[in-house]
Amino acid sequence: MSRRRDRPAIPVIVVAGFLGAGKTTLLNALLGNTVGARLGVIVNDFGAINVDALLVAGQSAGTISFGNGCLCCSVDADGLGDALSGLADPAAGLDAIVVEASGIAEPRALIKMVVAVADPAIRYGGLVYVLDAAAATLTRQLHPEIGGHLAIADLVVINKADLVDGDVLSGVLDMARELNPTAPAVVTTEGHIDARALFDPGSRPQPSDDLPRQLTLDELLRAEESGAEESDAEESDAEEESDADEHAAGECGTGHARHLHDAFTSVSVQVEGVLDPRRLAELLERPPVGCYRIKGVVWLAGAGEQFAVHAVGGFVRTERTGVRRMPRPPVSSLVVIGTGVDEVQVRADLGGLVAAPDLDDEFGILRITRHLPVPSQLPND
Ligand SMILES: Nc1nc2c(ncn2[C@@H]2O[C@H](COP(=O)(O)OP(=O)(O)OP(=O)(O)O)[C@@H](O)[C@H]2O)c(=O)[nH]1
The missing domain is CATH 3.30.1220.10 (CobW-like, C-terminal domain)
Known part of the structure; x- marks a missing residue:
């Protein structure tokens, strides 16, 4: 137990993004180049069969899979807590845990679940939001909720740069900046991202260095209090269609408002x-x-x-x-x-x-x- 207390809390990074944006690809790229860090992975897939888990299994220091529904609506929130605590066991020797959300999860609900885990061995480590450069503009038109997801990201990854020309890429970058002026946006192909941007807090540069800065817990909680209205306002400004507050109810699985995956x-x-x-x-x-x-x-x-x-x-x-x-x-x-x-x-x-x-x-x-x-x-x- 004391070994647990002596260790700094392990950051839990949530990776979200619409269906097929490249979350698993990014995860695998991270696992392939962890800059010496040991990573634990939690993979949540919407389908009854967790294909993502099949595609990452074996590459991480520990992989736990949640299938058949979005974790953000899991009535078994304890399941996530138990999984995180298990991975945070000093015996596992992990430096960071990455939670890959399903492609239609509500990131804010997932973040709240992570923050709510009462285990001092872990801490919330930020939201990485992955966009498919070729599909992002249309996807946002069809699913305005995505605007709210982007707005709370700590790092926006614009992936599949190889599929678009410069103009399309600029358009997606503009969209990301408009919705989230503070989060750095990085452009990737095949999810290749500098792992230190995600889980090397000691050397994490400031935002002006064009690398990501993660929200502190305080910032997150403040964002939670004001963010719902702000993001709703932003979305209704931009899209008329209100996303309501995806998590006004706060407890997914107990009467949540509209979630992207409802459709x-x-x-x-x-x-x-x-x-x-x-x-x-x-x-x-x-x-x-x-x-x-x-x-x-x-x-x-x-x-x-x-x-x-x-x-x-x-x-x-x-x-x-x-x-x-x-x-x-x-x-x-x-x-x-x-x-x-x-x-x-x-x-x-x-x-x-x-x-x-x-x-x-x-x-x-x-x-x-x-x-x-x-x-x-x-x-x-
Ligand atoms: N051309 C191209 N394809 C990519 C890139 N990144 C990922 N892909 C492909 O896009 C498809 C979806 O990638 P995934 O990483 O499975 O996407 P995901 O976000 O995990 O998907 P879901 O979990 O279903 O939401 C796969 O065929 C990837 O190989 C990229 O940078 N360029």
Whole structure:
């Protein structure tokens, strides 16, 4: 216990951002270059299957996964507290904990949950808000709540810079500055960010140095008191549509006001048997009506390894997970998230991806590998 008291409180950094903005990518980039810090990770996914956890598991000093709903509305707030306390155990030797919110979580509610954890071994360490440079402008038009999320960020990460030209990037930077004039905005590709900006308080520069400054707890609580009205005012100025105070009720799960995720549904499916790569590619390239985001880890006919697949805002990407040992039977996990999604149809579509036993399609896998992010190592190269 005394060891606990002797240690400085471990910062808990919340990473939020709309569906597919690049939160998991950023997390993995951080885990890949932690500048010597040991990181614990809590991953929350909206779907019943936590694909994000599958994609980060094994890389951090400790990963805890919360699936099937947004943590910000968890009636089991103690669950988060217990998880954080567990990670803060001196035996784990962690220097910082990163909580990846689901793509439609309400960051303010999540922050309040972190702040409410009565364990002196941890402290709230700031909100990193990730934007997809290519989608941010439209996403904000469609979901004005995002303005309120951006407004309370300590660091805004404008990711996917590779997908946009200078004018679009400037527009997104302007939007970020307009909504949050004090938080530094950094532009990234593949979520590559200097980890010291997030969890090296000792050497953290001041905002004028163009690197992020995190809110102190006092600042956060003050922001909590006045922030609801301010952010509502900002949003109604900008958008007419009021976001109300997402957390006026303060206790999510007990009568919360409108949350971004109220409009979204997710369909999670586990499919047994290898999938037909060509049909999967078609589904990713032309997602079902209402679907904004598809992600999953899959086993495919004609491939001796597991792939992660993503579709977001019209972009498709596939990645090799590095897992080669195929379980028997192979099970692929897919999550579809959107508004007005026909769940029955989506389940049928996903179930229909299983490859026919006699499938003979030597080049089908190329439909998947063509979406690899790097110059591909195609089978015939
Ligand atoms: N072109 C491009 N793609 C990116 C970049 N960063 C991430 N992606 C891709 O965007 C997709 C979504 O990335 P994720 O990191 O899973 O996004 P997320 O915010 O965790 O998604 P959700 O948890 O579903 O909200 C993946 O296919 C990533 O490989 C980037 O900088 N450029």
